[in-house]
Amino acid sequence: MTKVVQAQINGILIRVPEGTTILEAAKQVQIKIPVLCKHPDLPPEASCGICIVRIKGTNKMLRACCTPVENGMEIITHDPEIIEIRRTVIELILSNHPNDCLKCQRNNDCELQRLTADFGIHSESFPTFLRDIPKDYSTNAIDLDPVKCILCGRCVHVCQNQQNVWALSFLERGMQTRISPAGDIQLADSPCVRCGQCAAHCPTGAIVEKDDTGIVWNALQNKEKYCVVQMAPAVRASIGETFGQIGVNYTKKLYALLRRLGFKAVFDTSFGADITIMEEASEFEERLLKQTRPLPLITSCCPSWVDFMEKFHTDMIENFSSCKSPHEIIGVLSKTYYAEKFKIDPSKIFMVSIMPCTSKKYEIQRSSEMFASGFQDIDAVLCTRELGRMIKQAGIDFENLPEEQADSILGEYSGAGVIFGSTGGVMEAALRTAHYLITGRELEHVEFESVRGLERVKETEVEIDGMKIRVAIAHGLSSVEYVLEKIRQAKLNNTEIPYHLVEVMACPGGCVGGGGQPYMVTDELRVKRAKALYSDDKDKEIRFSHQNPYIKRLYEEYLGKPLGEKSERLLHTTYVPQPLYRK
Amino acid sequence: MENINTEEIKSLIQKWKGKDGNLVMILHEIQNRYGYVPRPVSLEVSKETGIPLARIYEVITFYNYFELCPPAKHTISVCMGTACYLKGAPELLEEIETLLHVQEGQSTEDGQFHVNVVRCLGCCGLAPVVSIDGKIFGKVKKSEIMEILSRYTHEENNVKV
Numbered sequence: 236m237t238k239v240v241q242a243q244i245n246g247i248l249i250r251v252p253e254g255t256t257i258l259e260a261a262k263q264v265q266i267k268i269p270v271l272c273k274h275p276d277l278p279p280e281a282s283c284g285i286c287i288v289r290i291k292g293t294n295k296m297l298r299a300c301c302t303p304v305e306n307g308m309e310i311i312t313h314d315p316e317i318i319e320i321r322r323t324v325i326e327l328i329l330s331n332h333p334n335d336c337l338k339c340q341r342n343n344d345c346e347l348q349r350l351t352a353d354f355g356i357h358s359e360s361f362p363t364f365l366r367d368i369p370k371d372y373s374t375n376a377i378d379l380d381p382v383k384c385i386l387c388g389r390c391v392h393v394c395q396n397q398q399n400v401w402a403l404s405f406l407e408r409g410m411q412t413r414i415s416p417a418g419d420i421q422l423a424d425s426p427c428v429r430c431g432q433c434a435a436h437c438p439t440g441a442i443v444e445k446d447d448t449g450i451v452w453n454a455l456q457n458k459e460k461y462c463v464v465q466m467a468p469a470v471r472a473s474i475g476e477t478f479g480q481i482g483v484n485y486t487k488k489l490y491a492l493l494r495r496l497g498f499k500a501v502f503d504t505s506f507g508a509d510i511t512i513m514e515e516a517s518e519f520e521e522r523l524l525k526q527t528r529p530l531p532l533i534t535s536c537c538p539s540w541v542d543f544m545e546k547f548h549t550d551m552i553e554n555f556s557s558c559k560s561p562h563e564i565i566g567v568l569s570k571t572y573y574a575e576k577f578k579i580d581p582s583k584i585f586m587v588s589i590m591p592c593t594s595k596k597y598e599i600q601r602s603s604e605m606f607a608s609g610f611q612d613i614d615a616v617l618c619t620r621e622l623g624r625m626i627k628q629a630g631i632d633f634e635n636l637p638e639e640q641a642d643s644i645l646g647e648y649s650g651a652g653v654i655f656g657s658t659g660g661v662m663e664a665a666l667r668t669a670h671y672l673i674t675g676r677e678l679e680h681v682e683f684e685s686v687r688g689l690e691r692v693k694e695t696e697v698e699i700d701g702m703k704i705r706v707a708i709a710h711g712l713s714s715v716e717y718v719l720e721k722i723r724q725a726k727l728n729n730t731e732i733p734y735h736l737v738e739v740m741a742c743p744g745g746c747v748g749g750g751g752q753p754y755m756v757t758d759e760l761r762v763k764r765a766k767a768l769y770s771d772d773k774d775k776e777i778r779f780s781h782q783n784p785y786i787k788r789l790y791e792e793y794l795g796k797p798l799g800e801k802s803e804r805l806l807h808t809t810y811v812p813q814p815l816y817r818k
Numbered sequence: 819m820e821n822i823n824t825e826e827i828k829s830l831i832q833k834w835k836g837k838d839g840n841l842v843m844i845l846h847e848i849q850n851r852y853g854y855v856p857r858p859v860s861l862e863v864s865k866e867t868g869i870p871l872a873r874i875y876e877v878i879t880f881y882n883y884f885e886l887c888p889p890a891k892h893t894i895s896v897c898m899g900t901a902c903y904l905k906g907a908p909e910l911l912e913e914i915e916t917l918l919h920v921q922e923g924q925s926t927e928d929g930q931f932h933v934n935v936v937r938c939l940g941c942c943g944l945a946p947v948v949s950i951d952g953k954i955f956g957k958v959k960k961s962e963i964m965e966i967l968s969r970y971t972h973e974e975n976n977v978k979v
């Protein structure tokens with residue numbers, strides 16, 4: 236049992252497990268100590284100093300975010316001097332920060348702005364000095380404006396430790412300190428995999444998703460364009476947070492919303508996920524039974540993971556599923572299958588993807604295979620946060636919208652398709668269909684509890700027709716190392732492969748924790764978002780991709796069979812090693 | 819740029835392998851060898867040691883000792899001691915910065931000149947004083963700067979002033 240320590244906060248007795256920080260403990264007595272560099276999802280950076288508290292009877296000021304409560308401590312969280320110091324911390328930050336709030340992408344959703352308002356700072360107390368550092372728009376996924384950086388260190392921690400990419404770093408020190416890739420190059424020339432985790436954790440407008448709302452509004456106004464849209468599984472579970480609703484599934488209201496914004500047809504990426512499963516499970520069956528290509532088969536539906544592999548783990552290329560990500564599949568089918576069926580000129584179709592993801596903004600021009608329809612298959616990608624802004628701009632009372640259905644032929648999804656948005660979801664969906672492909676029988680128990688949950692690496696064994704199928708699931712790029720190393724060692728020593736099937740998602744929690752999702756994510760929130768998807772699955776009559784009647788129809792009417800000639804041409808891609816640094 | 823000797827870097831890394839603070843020591847030797855830390859060398863060190871390039875640059879840029887650019891051919895020092903200051907040194911500096919398109923503390927893009935400011939060169943009687951590679955120019959007028967610089971550029975014949 237953990238030891239309990241006893242202390243006082245503002246004169247109120249508290250008992251907390253040993254190791255609890257003052258910041259956490261204060262919540263017990265209804266006190267919110269202000270924080271700036273501390274993100275609830277990350278270990279303390281202890282760089283800003285706004286969270287200081289006083290120990291009674293001493294001159295000692297301690298940082299609440301990183302100081303554990305000790306037995307007998309008498310902690311004061313607020314007094315006039317503490318408040319004055321906190322105000323000065325903010326004022327000093329503001330003296331190096333542009334007054335751009337009105338034109339900033341984070342306006343009204345910025346942690347620095349909120350604190351400035353809370354502390355009632357209305358004038359400049361220190362002369363302003365702005366650094367002269369160029370912006371970086373190079374990635375087509377995230378935009379960097381280092382002048383707005385308050386040096387909290389969150390993005391550097393996330394990029395280096397959580398993602399193990401090491402694209403971002405702090406260069407120099409003192410007044411010169413800045414976030415930048417090594418050697419002041421642009422992010423696109425660095426190892427950055429565009430996961431957007433830095434943007435999702437940044438307290439200010441220093442790193443934000445590339446804003447494509449303007450392009451989409453223009454397309455929606457353009458009479459020449461036939462605008463269609465699809466939304467990813469994870470979006471339905473998080474958009475509610477824009478309006479204070481947590482863990483609610485808004486699928487049907489989103490369909491209505493997207494129509495009201497002016498889209499002519501509304502598709503669902505979960506249907507694309509069903510197609511991905513048909514192709515991927517077939518690939519798996521081939522590799523397993525016919526040994527066509529090496530096992531394990533590794534999933535490829537996360538573009539940041541693909542980018543990471545092409546840069547850091549090129550020896551795994553042969554193990555990658557060649558299947559495109561679900562939204563790319565809907566993209567290419569909207570400009571081929573759908574266009575042909577509904578007699579729409581595909582050159583007029585403007586296809587928008589609503590994604591939890593910044594990486595997908597870059598993916599749409601990743602290689603020539605993303606133009607398989609003869610046009611750019613996806614014209615624009617909006618993150619959940621951007622959709623949230625568009626709802627507000629359009630003045631739509633989202634929560635009171637009626638419920639609608641998606642446009643069929645690319646909209647009706649199975650339960651397997653919608654869990655793609657959570658870590659373990661792709662694996663579970665693939666196992667459901669692979670079981671059928673391998674045995675010809677349906678599973679009795681469709682739920683694979685062992686692949687769910689937030690453990691960073693999940694390893695388990697599933698029995699299919701007497702065969703033991705070993706699987707691994709990793710999320711958050713720093714977790715993949717362990718899995719890949721095991722595979723590598725087996726290859727090297729020619730021993731039995733440790734896994735048959737591996738799922739990787741770049742973002743912790745999978746896409747529900749994506750870099751384009753609403754701010755202030757924690758594991759608690761990731762679980763709630765995932766739950767919304769799992770209950771959607773549970774409520775579905777059809778929970779297997781291969782049973783989805785629209786999937787059957789798609790293959791009968793158009794594609795032929797999984798891994799057939801047409802499927803290969805439209806739904807598959809290739810991978811090439813990429814340099815870590817282009818400069 | 820000088821040729822990068824991969825073997826040399828490998829043996830350097832081998833030498834410091836497993837020792838505390840080895841990255842700093844490796845970079846130190848590289849700085850001594852080349853006069854700066856060339857990017858291809860950093861990339862090589864990163865590849866060989868597995869230390870991310872970002873980490874290497876964090877270290878390089880943290881310590882003033884390390885340089886990322888080759889040292890300039892000529893060092894121009896503008897004296898800002900009291901006498902020089904009063905007799906117009908700031909104007910001289912400004913002129914030099916304008917002509918060479920650099921800021922004080924930086925080198926020209928072609929690596930010909932490095933410009934810096936010094937406290938006192940010890941020859942206040944000649945104020946304002948500018949020195950280039952240790953050679954003193956006294957009682958310099960703003961209008962003479964162009965001519966002085968051109969003596970150094972003409973010998974190279976490849977710097978536009």
Ligand code: SF4
Pocket residue numbers: 377393394398400401402403426427428429430431432433434
């Ligand atoms: S997008 Fe991801 S990889 Fe790129 S800098 Fe941000 S955290 Fe690092």
Ligand code: SF4
Pocket residue numbers: 383384385386387388389390391414433436437438439441442
């Ligand atoms: S860019 Fe944002 S997250 Fe990164 S250090 Fe600056 S303020 Fe913090």
Ligand code: SF4
Pocket residue numbers: 429430536537538539540591592593594595740741742745746747748749750751
């Ligand atoms: S895990 Fe999902 S949100 Fe994150 S980069 Fe991959 S596809 Fe995008």
Ligand code: FES
Pocket residue numbers: 269270271272273280281282283284285286287298299300301
């Ligand atoms: S929030 Fe504690 S030091 Fe920044």
